[in-house]
Amino acid sequence: MRVRWAAKGIQFDGNAGVNVTHTLSNSIFDQCQIALQNNLPSGSVALSNVKQCGVANAIAGSGIYTGTMAFDCGIANASVSTDHQLEPAVAVNPSNPTLPGVEVPLSWWSM
Amino acid sequence: MVVYVSNDAGSNWTELSGLNRPNASATPKLAVGPLLGTPLKSSLWLSYSDSSGARAAGIEVRNAGTSNMGPTWTGPTTLPSSGSSVFTSITVGPTGEVAVAHVARSVSPPTVYLAVNTNGLGSTNFLNQASAAFALKYGDENFPVNAGLSMPPIPTLDWDRARNKLYIVYPDRPATNSVNDTDIYVRYSTNKGAAWIPASGSNGHKANTGAPLSTEFHPRLSVDQKSGFVGVVWYDGRQGAAPYTNAWLFASVSTNGFATAQPRNFQVNPARSSADVAVRSYKEYIGLRYQSGFLYPAWLDNSNYKANAPTPTNQFEIYTSRIPF
Numbered sequence: 001m002r003v004r005w006a007a008k009g010i011q012f013d014g015n016a017g018v019n020v021t022h023t024l025s026n027s028i029f030d031q032c033q034i035a036l037q038n039n040l041p042s043g044s045v046a047l048s049n050v051k052q053c054g055v056a057n058a059i060a061g062s063g064i065y066t067g068t069m070a071f072d073c074g075i076a077n078a079s080v081s082t083d084h085q086l087e088p089a090v091a092v093n094p095s096n097p098t099l100p101g102v103e104v105p106l107s108w109w110s111m
Numbered sequence: 112m113v114v115y116v117s118n119d120a121g122s123n124w125t126e127l128s129g130l131n132r133p134n135a136s137a138t139p140k141l142a143v144g145p146l147l148g149t150p151l152k153s154s155l156w157l158s159y160s161d162s163s164g165a166r167a168a169g170i171e172v173r174n175a176g177t178s179n180m181g182p183t184w185t186g187p188t189t190l191p192s193s194g195s196s197v198f199t200s201i202t203v204g205p206t207g208e209v210a211v212a213h214v215a216r217s218v219s220p221p222t223v224y225l226a227v228n229t230n231g232l233g234s235t236n237f238l239n240q241a242s243a244a245f246a247l248k249y250g251d252e253n254f255p256v257n258a259g260l261s262m263p264p265i266p267t268l269d270w271d272r273a274r275n276k277l278y279i280v281y282p283d284r285p286a287t288n289s290v291n292d293t294d295i296y297v298r299y300s301t302n303k304g305a306a307w308i309p310a311s312g313s314n315g316h317k318a319n320t321g322a323p324l325s326t327e328f329h330p331r332l333s334v335d336q337k338s339g340f341v342g343v344v345w346y347d348g349r350q351g352a353a354p355y356t357n358a359w360l361f362a363s364v365s366t367n368g369f370a371t372a373q374p375r376n377f378q379v380n381p382a383r384s385s386a387d388v389a390v391r392s393y394k395e396y397i398g399l400r401y402q403s404g405f406l407y408p409a410w411l412d413n414s415n416y417k418a419n420a421p422t423p424t425n426q427f428e429i430y431t432s433r434i435p436f
Binding site: 004030053054055056071075076079087088089090091092093094 | 120336362375377378379380381394396397398399400402403405407408409410411416417419427428429430431432433434435436
């Protein structure tokens, strides 16, 4: 599940004394105000492979949860070198941007 | 300096001749214009600096392929008020007009200038837009976040062609006596730089929301030509403490064309980079494209966030990201 631009990505509510474990898995929250609103006074939420990017408040509420919401804005190495790598530039093919069309011409030298 | 062109996504490159290979040139920037006329033609523009100052040159693009470029470059033209300018930014407008921003650093105060060629390839005449002379509150000064080295204020332009809005971003101090405190300012113009919002003489719309006394620097701005959303990225020292040598990559996206300031900021990399190791500087290096709903920044990073940096791990790597927005 991918949730983008939500004020609240997902909310769990429950009654006191109801001990149920919910699982939130294989999800990413982009640019949300709150990713997870956890209002479970007795139960809990288990997070499994849940990621966030640009989320203002990852987990709100006083409920119990396990696991983490990993930070993932899709960061990748544009190059790997044993020397300093400098001066990146980015170009995207506007006619086909859905492919991994990032071009990163770069130069590197010792400083 | 040589310009190369590729027609196969970078697999093969061919030199674009006729530029006379200017000597002692630096900091080249390229911009491509829209397809116009019948048959459809575009333009490729280059800005750079040399001992004469900032220059701009353009060439026609008739079709894909180097054989259909040209026939000759227009210019290069030395831009007015650019004798001490090193860093340029260039963009092409909806009817092929060209704007180049540069910062004159030896004048007092250092000033961002915008030169516009309203006739594109039909002219070599670049004129300063008087209303776009943005006086800065710092110039060549050293900042701890950049390893105590110079961190020049550099403008970046982009043109929203569908909505005819020309944007400029640059760093500046909020006040002349601010110490280690710089912010990211954005302005836009709907009449090719003749007038700006906010107007010259005031601070621009701030892009960053960082607390005072933090250093935000080297911004880049890019417009998603489909949505009109405006993306900005920069190095940000807001989470640092004395001696303020750490920086993180931050970003923001304005969904209303910067009609309002300070769109929500978000952190692209949770791990810090540090220029305090063996005097390594960010120089002016950072890149950004915003295309079809995705931000593509590229930046210098020695956080070793991916945990795959070669030894020694404190050397700068180039990281990139694909951020949906």
